[in-house]
Amino acid sequence: MKDLLDKRLVFVTGKGGVGKSTIALALGMAAADAGKRAIVCEVASQEGLSRVFHRNKVGFHEVKLDNNLWGISIDPDEAMREYVLLQLKVKAMRDLLFRSRIFNYLAAATPGLRELVTIGKIWELAQPNRKVRGSTRYDIVVVDAPATGHGVGFLQTPRTFANVARVGPIASQAEALDAFITDSKRTGVAIVALPEEMPVNETAMLEGEITGKVGASVDRIFMNALYPERFSSDEADTLESAADNLDGPERAAALDALREHRRANCQGEQLERLEEMTNAPVTTLPFLFEPELGAEAVRTLASGIAA
Amino acid sequence: MSTSVASLLEGKRVVICAGSGGVGKTTTSAAIAAGMAARGKKVAVLTIDPAKRLADSLGLPELGNTERQVAPELFEEAGVDAGGGELWAMMLDAKATFDEVVREHAPDPETRDRILENRIYQQLSAALAGSQEYMAMEKLYEIWSDDRYDLLVLDTPPSRNALDFLDAPKRLMQFIEGRALQVFLRPTGFATKIIGGGTSMAFSVLRKITGVDLLEDLAEFFQAFQGMVGGFRERATKVNELLAADETSFLVVCGPQGEPISEAVYFHQKLEAAEMPFGGVIVNKVHYDVAAAQDENDTDVEEGLTEALGPDLAAKVASNHSDFQALAKRDRRNVVRLAAEMQTSCVIQVPYLDEDVHDLAGLMEINRYLFASGAEERVALAAER
Numbered sequence: 086m087k088d089l090l091d092k093r094l095v096f097v098t099g100k101g102g103v104g105k106s107t108i109a110l111a112l113g114m115a116a117a118d119a120g121k122r123a124i125v126c127e128v129a130s131q132e133g134l135s136r137v138f139h140r141n142k143v144g145f146h147e148v149k150l151d152n153n154l155w156g157i158s159i160d161p162d163e164a165m166r167e168y169v170l171l172q173l174k175v176k177a178m179r180d181l182l183f184r185s186r187i188f189n190y191l192a193a194a195t196p197g198l199r200e201l202v203t204i205g206k207i208w209e210l211a212q213p214n215r216k217v218r219g220s221t222r223y224d225i226v227v228v229d230a231p232a233t234g235h236g237v238g239f240l241q242t243p244r245t246f247a248n249v250a251r252v253g254p255i256a257s258q259a260e261a262l263d264a265f266i267t268d269s270k271r272t273g274v275a276i277v278a279l280p281e282e283m284p285v286n287e288t289a290m291l292e293g294e295i296t297g298k299v300g301a302s303v304d305r306i307f308m309n310a311l312y313p314e315r316f317s318s319d320e321a322d323t324l325e326s327a328a329d330n331l332d333g334p335e336r337a338a339a340l341d342a343l344r345e346h347r348r349a350n351c352q353g354e355q356l357e358r359l360e361e362m363t364n365a366p367v368t369t370l371p372f373l374f375e376p377e378l379g380a381e382a383v384r385t386l387a388s389g390i391a392a
Numbered sequence: 393m394s395t396s397v398a399s400l401l402e403g404k405r406v407v408i409c410a411g412s413g414g415v416g417k418t419t420t421s422a423a424i425a426a427g428m429a430a431r432g433k434k435v436a437v438l439t440i441d442p443a444k445r446l447a448d449s450l451g452l453p454e455l456g457n458t459e460r461q462v463a464p465e466l467f468e469e470a471g472v473d474a475g476g477g478e479l480w481a482m483m484l485d486a487k488a489t490f491d492e493v494v495r496e497h498a499p500d501p502e503t504r505d506r507i508l509e510n511r512i513y514q515q516l517s518a519a520l521a522g523s524q525e526y527m528a529m530e531k532l533y534e535i536w537s538d539d540r541y542d543l544l545v546l547d548t549p550p551s552r553n554a555l556d557f558l559d560a561p562k563r564l565m566q567f568i569e570g571r572a573l574q575v576f577l578r579p580t581g582f583a584t585k586i587i588g589g590g591t592s593m594a595f596s597v598l599r600k601i602t603g604v605d606l607l608e609d610l611a612e613f614f615q616a617f618q619g620m621v622g623g624f625r626e627r628a629t630k631v632n633e634l635l636a637a638d639e640t641s642f643l644v645v646c647g648p649q650g651e652p653i654s655e656a657v658y659f660h661q662k663l664e665a666a667e668m669p670f671g672g673v674i675v676n677k678v679h680y681d682v683a684a685a686q687d688e689n690d691t692d693v694e695e696g697l698t699e700a701l702g703p704d705l706a707a708k709v710a711s712n713h714s715d716f717q718a719l720a721k722r723d724r725r726n727v728v729r730l731a732a733e734m735q736t737s738c739v740i741q742v743p744y745l746d747e748d749v750h751d752l753a754g755l756m757e758i759n760r761y762l763f764a765s766g767a768e769e770r771v772a773l774a775a776e777r
Contacts (some may be wrong), residue, residue, distance in 0.1 A: 102414015102647065172601045182597050191598075195610060196512065197519035232413050238518060245515045246606075253603010282748040283419075315712055320705055327700045335696040337775075338713035344777075345712055347746040355748075374715040376722035377650050 089304045090116045090391075092273040094211045094265070096228045096301075098236040099277035100287045104309045106133040107383055108277045108370070109229035114387035117153035121224035124155040124210060128203050128231065128239075132158060137380050147210075147221060155221065157210070161199035164206040165192055171216055172254070200242040201259065208262050211271075236291070240266060240274075240299045269302035277307045278359060280352035289362035296364075303365045307390075308356055310372040312349040321346045395738045397424055397762040398431065400671045401543070404641045406536060406634065407671070408546045410663075411645035412655045416676035419749050419758065420645050420742075421547035422450060422481070426462075426752060427759040428543050429479035430472045436480040436540075438532060439547035450481055450752065457485040459535070462752070470753040480541070482531075489527040490517055497623035503616060512613040524549050526628075533631045641671035646730075648678045648723035648741075657733045672738030674762070675727055680743050680774040681720030741767070743774045 089095060089112070097109040106127070113125035124147060127134060134156040135143050143156045145163040150156045166183075173179045182188045192198065209215060211226040231239050243262035250256035266272050274295050278288040292303050316324070321343060328339040360367050370389055375382050401407060401424075409421045418439055425437035436459050450462050459480040467474045491508060498504035507513050517523055525548070532546050599607060634640060642663055646656035656673060663670045694710035701709060731739050742761045749755060764770045 100414060101412065102652075169601065173597070178597050178600075181593055182601075185598070188598060191610065194614070196516035196523075200519060242519070249511050249515055249609060250603050250606040252605055254600070255602050255606055282750045315708060316705075320708075323701060323705065324709070331697075331700060334693050334713075335700075338693040338697065338709050339701075340775075341713045341716045342709045344746055345716070351747055374718065376718060 089273050089275060090119060090121065090225060092225065092271060092304070094207065094226045094228070094272040095304075096230045096236075096240065096272070096274045097277060098230040098274065098291065098295075099232065100279075100284050100291075101232040103277045103279045103284060105232070105277050106131065106229045107378060107386065108275070108307050108309065108390075109227050110134065110137060111383050111386040111390055112275065113154055113156075113225075113227045114151070114384060115391040116225045116227070117151065118387065118391060120153065122153050122155075122221065123225045123227060124157060124221075124223045125150075126207055126210065126226060126228045127156070127158040128207075128228065131229075133229070134158070137378070137383060139380075155223070159203050159206050161203050162192075164202040165198075167209075167217070168202055168205055197242055197245065200239055201246050201255075201262075204239070204243055204262055204266075205258065208265055211265070237294045237298060240295065240301060244299075267300040269304075272301060273304040274301050275305045275307060276303060276365070277309050279309055280311055280355040280359075282355060282358075285355050285359045285362065288359060292363050292365060303363075306359065306363055306365045306367045308359055308367055308369045311352055311356065311369050312345060312372050314349045314353070316342055316346045316349075395672060395740060396765055397427065397674075397740065397759075400643070400738060401428065401641060404543065404639055404671075405541075406532070406544050406546070406637075406640040408532075408548060408635070408640065408642050409645050409674075410548045410642055410659060412652060415645050415647045415652055416742075417645045418547050419755070420643075420674055420676065420762075421545050423749075423755040423758040423762055424643075425481070425543075425545040426450075426479055426755045427763050428545075429462075429477040430467065430474050430756070430759070432475040432477040433542040434478045434480075434540070435543045435545065436482065436535060437545040437547065438482055438484055438528070438535070447481070447483065450479075452481060456483065457488045457531075458482055466752045470751075470756050472752075472756060484528055484531050486518060486524045486527040489531050490523060493527070493530055493624075493627075494620070497620045497627070499620070503620075506612065507616040507620075510609065510613045510616060512609045513616075529631045529635070530627070533627075533634055536634060636666075636668055638669065640669050642668055643671050644673040646673065646675055648675055648726050650722075650726060653726045653730050656730060660734045660736075670736075672736065672740060673730065673734065674740045674742065675723075675730070676742050677744040678727070678741040679716055679719040679723050680741070680771065681717055681724060741770060743770075743777065746777070 095112060097105050097112065099105050110125055110133075113123045116123040125134060127143070132142055134150065135141060138150050138156075140148075140150075143158045145158060145160045147155050147157050169179060169182060173182065207226060207228055209217065210223060213222060215222065230236050243259040243266065247256050247259035247263055250259060276288050276291055276295075278284050288306060292306070295301050295303050324339050324343050324346075328336055328343065331339055356367070356369065368390065370386055373382050373385065407421075407424060409417050409424070411417050421437055421439065425435045429435045450466075452460060452462065459482040462479040462481060464474065464478075467477075467479075494507050495504055498507065528546065528549055532544060535541070536544055644656050644659055644663075646652040653675075660670060660673070692710075693713055694706050697706035697709055700706075727739060727741060731737065740762060742758055745757065747754070749758060760773055761770050764773060
């Protein structure tokens with residue numbers, strides 16, 4: 086895992102519902118355990134971090150969650166404000182702008198601007214010499230990025246703006262952001278997949294788009310929630326023939342075992358497909374038989390990731 | 393909780409499947425469409441999903457911005473007699489649809505070209521708040537107006553926020569009618585100042601942080617939409633009327649874990665508040681606890697299995713069983729909460745199947761649950777799968 090955790094910035098993406106947020110947090114924990122100062126960023130105010138850590142809303146603040154581990158939920162409006170504060174040193178000018186209706190309407194209506202300032206804030210967090218007053222220096226920033234489809238557009242936003250704006254401060258800043266995202270020494274992407282046919286197809290497609298269209302480096306694919314192979318084929322045969330003579334809970338238990346066996350087999354096939362269809366190294370993570378995933382369960386995944 | 397998709401959709405002509413990402417919305421939409429086609433209806437399913445999942449599941453090599461028919465032979469191969477029913481599918485291209493809308497509503501060719509050629513429009517219209525969702529509605533309305541199908545099934549965009557598309561017509565209207573635009577459009581407004589090299593204080597400060605080119609393009613982009621307001625407003629009103637009509641039904645799709653269930657409950661509240669016709673909720677990938685559903689006590693299965701399986705395998709089977717029962721208990725608890733909070737009995741649970749759905753036969757397997765007469769039949773099916 087050294088490669089991924091040695092980057093300054095890691096985007097975690099994948100199809101909806103595959104466990105991106107959990108893996109992003111687990112990566113942050115793994116980095117923190119390795120002695121790095123890590124911050125995990127949410128970008129869609131989902132507040133998953135606050136749920137996992139049973140705390141109040143994280144919000145647009147860098148909140149310390151654990152030893153070496155911080156979290157932030159990036160709100161585009163706040164990010165926009167902060168951006169202007171950094172750009173305009175003269176208070177009178179800032180006030181003029183914030184009071185200006187034009188600025189407020191433009192800020193709300195310009196397509197893609199919210200994504201751009203969100204990435205701008207992520208970039209700012211990843212800087213070794215941050216300009217925000219009293220700020221913490223992080224070794225690694227892990228982003229719980231938007232899902233497939235939106236994810237590629239999100240990562241492309243800086244280049245799109247650089248193209249549209251051509252010259253001027255936004256253009257040069259967008260270029261700097263794009264250069265950062267596409268610099269494989271500093272920025273990495275992890276894709277999260279599930280061992281099912283369509284998520285595997287999407288992961289392969291997403292890897293192609295991120296390396297091709299965006300030009301960023303996909304360093305790792307996580308195959309999440311793999312069932313353990315609990316029963317051998319021989320055992321399954323035994324169960325198959327025994328199930329007919331069982332009834333009640335015993336029969337239900339035997340059928341559960343057979344289903345687990347079939348699922349694990351199917352998942353194994355999907356894992357093979359994923360490895361064939363993608364280029365980045367694949368790390369497998371176990372399905373956790375926990376009704377709800379809390380901090381401890383994520384920690385289990387984190388130790389699996391670090392190993 | 394006895395209900396079936398067939399009874400939910402009686403008399404309906406539009407079904408909108410809504411829910412957060414990753415809960416099986418696309419597969420559910422395709423299954424419902426296939427199921428209704430198998431019942432003799434002429435059905436079209438529309439998806440906006442850029443990942444071509446629907447094409448995958450229907451054996452179509454690709455889907456474009458127009459409908460394509462799923463080969464009737466596929467139904468035969470899956471052992472289904474569609475009896476005159478037809479299944480059509482399309483994948484919505486939001487940008488192409490936006491272009492069509494602009495062409496239709498632009499007051500003159502000059503305005504049309506100004507919008508279509510504007511670089512902000514070309515590169516960023518997909519990022520315009522609500523535009524993807526709105527274009528899905530727009531296409532739905534267009535196909536509905538053509539009156540060529542008995543039923544339309546819409547798989548809503550996989551946005552993080554499942555509610556975005558409900559607000560989409562309103563949000564896009566707010567953008568077009570909005571004051572940002574108005575400020576630009578006044579004869580002495582901002583756009584004139586920018587294009588004419590205005591020197592107001594706010595402008596020069598703004599230029600300082602954006603660059604003048606970007607401002608010019610933005611001004612032109614906003615200005616170009618001026619002439620479209622009327623046609624657009626009219627259309628958005630009609631789209632909203634279709635969404636709220638009696639012949640429309642919203643199905644909420646979710647998974648059995650705590651978070652998707654909470655999102656489904658929240659989404660249902662929003663539907664009610666917006667006075668949209670809610671049909672029912674479909675919970676995918678449920679771990680059925682068959683033994684508990686049949687009211688059998690959870691005795692010590694390990695002991696009971698030892699004779700048949702030997703002690704080692706019996707222990708493994710018992711421990712595996714208790715793992716899955718824990719998941720089943722959670723799922724049952726969550727589904728009970730879902731039904732209580734939604735105050736509905738229309739809850740259809742589809743079990744976590746052993747194999748992935750990737751063809752019509754797979755969709756028909758899901759349909760055994762979706763179209764089962766009620767909960768009892770579904771439990772019976774799940775027990776023997």
